[in-house]
Amino acid sequence: MIYKLRISCNRFSIPKQWNQPMSRYKDFAELSSDFSWETNEKGLFIFISGKNLLGYKKNDLLGKKAADFMCFNPESPKNIPFSTEEILYDLEFFFRRADGSVATLITSAIPLRDRNSAWQGARGICHDVTSDRQRDAELAAAQNRERILSYVTRAIREPTNAIDSLNSVLGAITITLAVEGCEITQIEDRRGPQKIAAIGPLPFSISERLSEGIDNRLIFDQSGHRFAAQTTRYHGKINGIITFWGKGESSDWNDDDLFLFEQVADLVGIELEHLTSQKDLERLSTKDSLTGLLNRRTFEIMLEEKVFNSEKKHTRPGTLAFIDLDNFKLINDAMGHQSGDRALTTMGKMLQSLASTNDLIARYGGDEFAIWFHQLNKAEATEKLSSLLRNKKFIDKYSIDNQRPFGISVGIVGFEKTIDTTPSFLIGRADSAMYEAKRKKKSTQKLIH
Numbered sequence: 001m002i003y004k005l006r007i008s009c010n011r012f013s014i015p016k017q018w019n020q021p022m023s024r025y026k027d028f029a030e031l032s033s034d035f036s037w038e039t040n041e042k043g044l045f046i047f048i049s050g051k052n053l054l055g056y057k058k059n060d061l062l063g064k065k066a067a068d069f070m071c072f073n074p075e076s077p078k079n080i081p082f083s084t085e086e087i088l089y090d091l092e093f094f095f096r097r098a099d100g101s102v103a104t105l106i107t108s109a110i111p112l113r114d115r116n117s118a119w120q121g122a123r124g125i126c127h128d129v130t131s132d133r134q135r136d137a138e139l140a141a142a143q144n145r146e147r148i149l150s151y152v153t154r155a156i157r158e159p160t161n162a163i164d165s166l167n168s169v170l171g172a173i174t175i176t177l178a179v180e181g182c183e184i185t186q187i188e189d190r191r192g193p194q195k196i197a198a199i200g201p202l203p204f205s206i207s208e209r210l211s212e213g214i215d216n217r218l219i220f221d222q223s224g225h226r227f228a229a230q231t232t233r234y235h236g237k238i239n240g241i242i243t244f245w246g247k248g249e250s251s252d253w254n255d256d257d258l259f260l261f262e263q264v265a266d267l268v269g270i271e272l273e274h275l276t277s278q279k280d281l282e283r284l285s286t287k288d289s290l291t292g293l294l295n296r297r298t299f300e301i302m303l304e305e306k307v308f309n310s311e312k313k314h315t316r317p318g319t320l321a322f323i324d325l326d327n328f329k330l331i332n333d334a335m336g337h338q339s340g341d342r343a344l345t346t347m348g349k350m351l352q353s354l355a356s357t358n359d360l361i362a363r364y365g366g367d368e369f370a371i372w373f374h375q376l377n378k379a380e381a382t383e384k385l386s387s388l389l390r391n392k393k394f395i396d397k398y399s400i401d402n403q404r405p406f407g408i409s410v411g412i413v414g415f416e417k418t419i420d421t422t423p424s425f426l427i428g429r430a431d432s433a434m435y436e437a438k439r440k441k442k443s444t445q446k447l448i449h
Contacts, residue, residue, distance in 0.1 A: 034128045038112075039066050039082045040121040052128055055098030069095055071102050081109045084122050092129070104130045141256050148176045149263055156267055162275035163197070166268065170199040173244070173264060178257050180246040184232075186272050187240050196240075196275070203245065214241065217262070219250045226250040230261045232269035240272045288363040290341060291348035296370075299362030303372055304423045306360070307415065317377035318415040320426055321370070321385055322434035323351070326407040326441070328367035334400045343398050350391070354384050370430070378414035385410050409437040 035050025045061045053061070061069075066082035071094035081091050088109045095105045109124030155172035159165045166184055173182050181200025185193050203225050209218065210229060218229040226248055232240040242265050286298040294302065307318065325347065332340040344367065351361050351371055358374040373381045388408050399406040411433025413426070420426040 034126055036123075036125045037066070037082070038121060038123040041119060043067055043080075043083045043121075045082075046121070047123075050126075054095065054103050054128065060098065071096055081107045081124060082122055084109050085111045085119055087111070088124070095126075102130075103128055104133045145256060145260060145263075148260055149267075151176055152264055152267060156271055162271055162278050165271050166197040166275070167199075169264070169268060169271070170197055174199050177244070177260055177264070178246065178253060179244040182245070183243045184268060184272070185241045185243070186275065187238060188276065193241075196272070200245075202243075206243065210241065210243075217258075219253075221250050224248075226252065228253065228258070228261055230265040232265045232272055234269045234273040239269055239276070242268050288348075291345050291363050293348050293351075293369070294360060294362040296362060296364050299360055299364065299370055299372075300423055300427070302360055303426075306358075306372070306374065307426075308423060316375055317380075319373045319376050319378050319381035319412060320415065320430040321373070321381060321410055321412045322364065322430045323347070323369040323371070323385075323388070324409045324434055324438060325367040326409055326438065327401070327404045328406070330400050330404060331398050331406065335398075339398070346394060350388060350394070354387070368434075370427075378412060381414075382412055385412065407441065409434055409441060411435070411437050 034052035035048060035054075037045060037049075038047035040046045043065050044063055045066050046063075048058045048061050067080050070080065070082075079086075079088070079091070081088055081093065088107065090106050090108060092104065092106050095103050097103050105126045106129050107124050107126045109122050111122050112120045114120050152169055152172045155168040156165045159168050170182050170184065173179060181198070181202070183198040183202065184196045186196045187193050203223065206222070206227060206229070209220060209227075214229055214231055216231055218227075220227055224247060225245055228244045228250065230242050230244070231238045232242055242261075244261060286294060288295050303320075325343065328340065328343070331343055344363070347369060348361070348363065351369060355361050355371065355373075356375070360370075360372040360374075362370045364370045371385075373384070376384070388410065395406055395408070411430050413429040413433055415426060420429070
């Protein structure tokens with residue numbers, strides 16, 4: 001018996017659960033990467049899928065040579081992932097975005113081959129790690145800035161005085177910053193610009209450029225060198241300029257370099273203020289505030305150092321003179337203390353005009369002055385000081401009482417190494433000579449020596 005079977009076949013369909021493994025892999029691929037890709041044997045994109053296509057639409061990439069979108073530099077990998085013939089893991093490379101900027105991508109890829117092992121293209125996934133690399137670079141730059149500033153700060157703090165600190169910081173700058181030399185100029189209201197410290201000679205003078213004025217920073221190139229001049233400040237007031245230089249172009253300095261210049265300038269500004277304070281303290285402790293001459297204590301210390309404590313004992317001629325203003329009190333009583341101050345400052349200037357570089361001048365106390373002529377014998381010093389007694393204009397200006405005339409008494413002694421074994425012996429002899437002159441003086445000036 002023959003049976004005829006009639007089979008009615010509905011459209012064949014794969015049960016839904018059979019599709020789950022395929023769907024799962026697709027989901028994993030899309031979740032684990034920014035985009036996935038495939039190229040053919042010509043290196044052209046034939047498949048693109050993903051949530052981040054770097055600003056491109058799929059049609060912008062499909063059919064295009066993948067390698068044309070890569071950006072190369074000396075550090076770029078030599079093997080191109082889109083035409084790899086070996087399995088690659090986590091290869092980092094640069095890819096041009098749709099807007100022209102450069103993205104940093106990491107890819108893992110496998111080559112595709114036919115049954116005969118002939119290469120047919122490649123397939124892979126990419127991650128955009130641009131923001132991660134930028135963060136890494138910013139963190140590394142911040143850490144580098146911190147290391148440099150810490151190094152410079154230590155260089156400032158270790159020395160015991162401001163000048164040594166500034167020289168130390170210049171050494172630290174040339175080691176850590178992109179410069180070949182630098183120079184610090186201090187700006188003070190009463191003295192104007194003064195070079196305080198420098199490392200390396202300036203290739204040529206840039207004073208003309210600086211004279212044009214600088215409010216914060218001046219950057220320029222000249223004769224194959226680059227320069228950056230940065231103002232230093234203390235409490236917002238400009239107190240100096242630090243100049244950096246090196247070979248090449250200023251464009252070679254990046255934002256980090258310029259930031260460090262500014263931070264270093266802030267540190268130098270504080271140290272310049274310390275230097276000013278040290279000078280002020282030194283001036284107050286060593287100088288007479290009215291005349292600007294040495295005070296008594298400093299004069300005696302420097303005289304001892306110069307004449308008695310030097311490695312080579314003083315053998316050249318030297319002369320010490322004490323000067324006293326006769327009847328000076330009458331000036332204060334009759335003309336006022338301002339007139340008395342003017343008389344003292346005038347006397348100080350007159351003595352300064354007689355002195356040489358190695359000489360010492362002091363307001364010894366009240367209306368008494370002292371001057372040490374380091375290389376003059378007694379006769380030469382006497383001739384110089386006689387000009388004080390001949391200054392009739394000065395004497396007449398402050399003479400008030402004919403019975404007690406204003407005048408100048410001078411005592412002069414030459415250095416005698418057999419007698420003047422200590423500073424006190426030399427000073428005592430000069431002081432006695434001055435008072436001897438005062439005793440013998442009547443209506444005329446008399447020089448005792």
